[in-house]
Amino acid sequence: MRTRIAITGLGVKTPAGLTVAEAFTTVLNGKSVVQHVDALSEADVAVPMAAVVPEFDIDSYFSRRERHGLDRTARLGLAAAIDAVADSGLAPGKLGVRCGVCVGIGGVGTSASIENVVMNRITTGKRLGPFTVPMTMPSATAARIALRMGITGPATTYATACASGTTAIGEALRAIRSGALDAIIAGGAESGLTPIVIEGFQQIGVLSRRVDDPAAASRPFDADRDGFVMGEGAAFLILERWDHALARGARIYAELAGYGATSDASHIVAPEPTGLCASRCIAAALTDARVDRVEVGHVNAHGTATVANDAAEAAALTRFFGPEVPPVTATKGITGHMIAGAGAFEAVVTALSVQQGMVPPVANFERCSDGIALDVVAGEPQLIGSAPAISNLFGFGGQNATLAISPA
Amino acid sequence: MGTSHDQILQIVMDTVSEVVGLDPGALTPQANLMGEYDLDSIELMEIGTRLERAFMVQIEPGQLFDAESASDVASYLYDKVLVA
Numbered sequence: 061m062r063t064r065i066a067i068t069g070l071g072v073k074t075p076a077g078l079t080v081a082e083a084f085t086t087v088l089n090g091k092s093v094v095q096h097v098d099a100l101s102e103a104d105v106a107v108p109m110a111a112v113v114p115e116f117d118i119d120s121y122f123s124r125r126e127r128h129g130l131d132r133t134a135r136l137g138l139a140a141a142i143d144a145v146a147d148s149g150l151a152p153g154k155l156g157v158r159c160g161v162c163v164g165i166g167g168v169g170t171s172a173s174i175e176n177v178v179m180n181r182i183t184t185g186k187r188l189g190p191f192t193v194p195m196t197m198p199s200a201t202a203a204r205i206a207l208r209m210g211i212t213g214p215a216t217t218y219a220t221a222c223a224s225g226t227t228a229i230g231e232a233l234r235a236i237r238s239g240a241l242d243a244i245i246a247g248g249a250e251s252g253l254t255p256i257v258i259e260g261f262q263q264i265g266v267l268s269r270r271v272d273d274p275a276a277a278s279r280p281f282d283a284d285r286d287g288f289v290m291g292e293g294a295a296f297l298i299l300e301r302w303d304h305a306l307a308r309g310a311r312i313y314a315e316l317a318g319y320g321a322t323s324d325a326s327h328i329v330a331p332e333p334t335g336l337c338a339s340r341c342i343a344a345a346l347t348d349a350r351v352d353r354v355e356v357g358h359v360n361a362h363g364t365a366t367v368a369n370d371a372a373e374a375a376a377l378t379r380f381f382g383p384e385v386p387p388v389t390a391t392k393g394i395t396g397h398m399i400a401g402a403g404a405f406e407a408v409v410t411a412l413s414v415q416q417g418m419v420p421p422v423a424n425f426e427r428c429s430d431g432i433a434l435d436v437v438a439g440e441p442q443l444i445g446s447a448p449a450i451s452n453l454f455g456f457g458g459q460n461a462t463l464a465i466s467p468a
Numbered sequence: 469m470g471t472s473h474d475q476i477l478q479i480v481m482d483t484v485s486e487v488v489g490l491d492p493g494a495l496t497p498q499a500n501l502m503g504e505y506d507l508d509s510i511e512l513m514e515i516g517t518r519l520e521r522a523f524m525v526q527i528e529p530g531q532l533f534d535a536e537s538a539s540d541v542a543s544y545l546y547d548k549v550l551v552a
Contacts, residue, residue, distance in 0.1 A: 124489030128514060186521055190513035 063237045065316040066305040066468070069148025069298030070408050071140040071247075075111035075291055075395050080147070083405070084412050087394055088441050090421035094274045094289045094396050103255035107267045109274040110253045111291035111396030129191040130204065131176075133169030136294035136401070137201040137249025138208060144245060145209060148298035149310055153210040158242040161215035162232040163202040164224030166399035166455075168252030169292075170198045175254045201249050213241055220321075221455030222362070224248055225295070225403030230319030230461055232299050242304045247296030247407075248400030258290055264329055266366050278397075279424035280363030280390035281370050281436050288364040291396030295404035297411070314411040317448065317466040318349025324458025331369055331454055335376025338452070341460035342380045345450060349464035356386045357447025358419045358437075360410040362454045363390025364397055373454065374432040387444060389413075389437045393423030403453040403461065410451040410465050417445045471549055476523075477542035483518045484538055487511050497539040509533075515541075523549055 070080045075093045077083030086093065093111050100108035113136060118127065121139045130138065141161075145152050150159075173196040181188060194200060199217045206215035214235075220227040225248025232246035252258075261267050268287035270277040278289040297316075305312055322341040326332035346353060362373055377385045391406050398405060413419050418441045425438045448466040455461075477497055485492040488505045501507050507515075516532045519525075519541070525548045535541045 125487070125511075126489070128487065128511075187517060189517045190510045194510065 064302035065233050065236055066300045066302050066310070066312040067297050067314050067316055067411050068300050068305050068310040068312055069144040069150070070313065070411070071143025071147055072295045072405060072408060073113055073116065073136040073140045074293035074295065074398065074401065074405050075113055078114060078116050080408065084409065087391060087409055087420045088418070090394065090423050090439070092275045092278055092394050092423040094278050096274050097253065100255060100258060105255050105258050107258060107262050107269060107271055109271055109277060109289060111289060112253065113293055129194050131169070131173040131195045132251040133165070133173065133249050134201045134204050136251055136292065137163065138204050140247065140249065140294040141205045141245050141296040142208070144296040144298050150243065150298065155209050155211045155243070157212045159211045160213040160235060160241045160244045161202045161205045161211055162228040162235070162244055162246040163205070163217050164226070164228035164248030164400035164403060165198045165201060165217050165219055166221050166224045166250050167198065167219055168257055168399045169250040170196060172252035172254040172257050175256045205245055209245065220459040220461060221457055222397065222399055223403055223453035223455035223459050223461040224400035226407065226451065226453040226461035226463055227321065229297060229316065229404065229407050230321060230463060233316050233319050236299060236301050243298060243300040245296055246299050247294065247404035249294035250399040250401045251292035252399065253290060253292050261290060268365065276424050278365050278393050280361065280365045280393045280422050281374070281388070281428060281432060281434060282425045283427050283429035285365040285367060285370060287366050288392065289396035291398040293395065293398040293401035293405060295401060295408045297404070297407060312468040314414045314468050315466040316463065317351060318345045318464035320344025320348060320462045322460045324460065326458050329456045331372035332458060333372050333375065335372050335379050337458065338373065338376035338454055338460050339380040341462045342376065342450060342452065345462035345464045349448065349466065351448045351464055351466065353381055355448055356450060357444045358387045358389060358413065358449045359385070360406050360413070360449060360451040361388050361390040362452045363392055363422070365392060369454065371432065373452065374434055377434065385434055387419055387435045387437050387442055389419050390422050391420070393425065406451050406453070407463055407465070410449050410463070414449050414465050414467050417443060419444055473542060473546050476545050476549065477539060479522055480519065480538045480542045480545065483515050483522070487515050495538065498537050500536050501538065519545065525549065
């Protein structure tokens with residue numbers, strides 16, 4: 061019989077909340093937390109808005125000594141991972157060689173860290189500190205988690221742009237199935253709310269320009285959507301071999317049942333408009349999960365709120381499911397796009413939605429644009445009962461990843 | 469400028485305290501930095517970078533690694549500051 065994977069712990073540091081309960085409540089309320097950011101307007105950035113993680117008590121997470129080498133991405137990531145381990149009941153510091161770490165890092169956080177170093181170097185003229193390299197290396201968050209938790213199995217980092225968090229969780233599923241590991245801390249972290257990073261995305265034309273009304277800017281699948289809003293955040297899940305979780309009496313939120321991954325091979329930023337490879341990604345995840353399409357209770361869509369993504373994703377969903385696409389939700393209306401944090405947090409939201417049989421509404425959604433025929437959950441959470449769900453993340457470069465999550 | 473050895477030592481101690489995350493009162497000037505406080509080389513370099521900024525001098529890494537205690541670092545800086 062094939063190895064089943066249990067989700068036994070969750071931890072988040074997101075704009076929607078600093079705990080899993082708080083963040084999921086915010087998501088169920090369906091109100092965007094996107095806000096104006098003074099630091100960006102002061103730096104003359106044309107779209108000075110983002111979804112920002114509230115301040116939290118870093119003293120309770122990191123010693124004064126530990127925090128010198130931690131940039132904001134690593135702080136959010138490590139704090140979320142610490143919460144996830146605590147939630148799972150595993151003993152931190154003694155996780156050992158049968159445990160691993162899989163972290164998604166899109167690169168936006170890395171770019172922001174380097175931007176900060178360079179700007180500081182230029183404005184002060186002072187030499188770099190010795191923590192520059194250990195702080196800006198993309199693998200820093202994974203290494204920090206392993207260090208803190210005493211994990212001596214592999215600590216790996218995945219970069220598939222916006223899909224990075226999902227890829228990390230999916231690859232963790234494969235690593236546990238391979239038999240090499242019993243448990244993995246898997247998720248993603250990203251913080252890149254710096255002027256040059258934001259302006260870079262703005263120059264692609266993918267960011268919403270609705271700067272006079274930030275809370276209404278991120279509107280997945282809505283007819284009046286005009287782009288995504290950058291967010292920051294981190295989420296981690298504890299994934300465990302099913303019998304390992306049962307043996308220690310762990311609470312199981314849901315089953316991570318399947319993973320699919322494909323590439324569009326079409327364009328470096330634009331999604332392939334017919335959704336062919338994205339639909340194959342969904343098919344791969346559900347085949348892997350041994351779940352038939354008619355069993356799927358809801359879709360947690362990538363839903364960035366760019367005109368092109370949402371149209372291509374709708375095409376992929378219709379192509380795969382036919383006219384009866386299950387109810388669709390999209391978390392980015394609330395949190396903006398947390399890049400690698402997005403896929404990880406959306407896996408958390410999907411797991412809780414499956415566990416509670418309740419699909420959150422899409423913030424700011426009023427009506428579908430022409431040509432999109434989806435049942436988008438709006439206004440109130442929708443009760444759907446116990447059923448599997450999928451979480452899609454489709455990254456720049458046409459990098460697609462889908463997770464299938466089933467009730468425990 | 470009238471920077472005394474003791475004033476320099478105080479700044480060194482404060483800097484060591486910030487980097488190792490211990491209260492200044494828990495540190496002693498003669499304690500071996502790497503041995504007593506388990507400083508690694510990158511933390512020692514961080515202390516050096518902060519002291520360079522504080523005193524606006526350039527510190528040779530080799531000198532920093534030769535210094536065993538906060539007191540040694542202060543003596544080294546005292547000479548540098550006087551010369552500068």
